[in-house]
Amino acid sequence: MDEFQDSSKHQYYLFLRISEINIICWAIGDVQQSIFRFANKSSKYLIDLLSIKKFKQYTMNINYRCHASIDLYGRKLLGYDVEPIKDSRIYKIGIDGNETDIGLWFERNIKQMISNFGVNKNSEIGILSKKDLTLELFLEKVNLPHKIFKKNDFGRSPITL
Incomplete structure (x- = not known):
């Protein structure tokens, strides 16, 4: 299930029930990208999955979705210490x-x-x-x-x- 950080409680429990019948389940998401709090959806369900032993975390650390400068800017906004890049597409x-x-x-x-x-x-x-x-x-x-x-x-x- 992609964008798991924006799951509802019902989606979370459905995901768990499906996994209980031995169907391989993948929860893909980024807790820093949860945007549907107003709809009672939360990244806490993705975080909760990490405490369940049968689920294994794989870190995806290569960005394929946007230009590197946009990713860098997002990290900077989140407070990470980042090095500037030559081909920046962010302008102030x-x-x-x-x-x-x-x-x-x-x-x-x-x-x-x-x-x-x-x-x-x-x-x-x-x-x-x-x-x-x-x-x-x-x-x-x-x-x-x-x-x-x-x-x-x-x-x-x-x-x-």
Whole structure:
């Protein structure tokens, strides 16, 4: 079962029951990537599996999902001491103002960013925020076509503006 760090209690017990009838079971996940707490899902079930003797932990330490600089940045955010790499794709830009000002800056610079980063379609661009309000303020004066997914919109169609 992939993304086991986002399992519910019921999924966890179902996984255990299946394993009890001698079906080989794999739980794959990363406790640092649990994102569905709002839906009562938790990485604690993945952690609990490690205390059960019949399950063996295998560490996957090679990243195949994203560019190395993105992985490095994530580790840095989590507090790990990391060495910078030459081909970084993470950039820090200081913008004076609030979220609305950042949105205006983004709109003024989007064509240059698309050119610099080899973006083929606008649908390849994503803006993430912890709170819906942050995105709403970011988009307040932006006049670009976009879709917004709010926290409570999982399983629904995006809002096209």
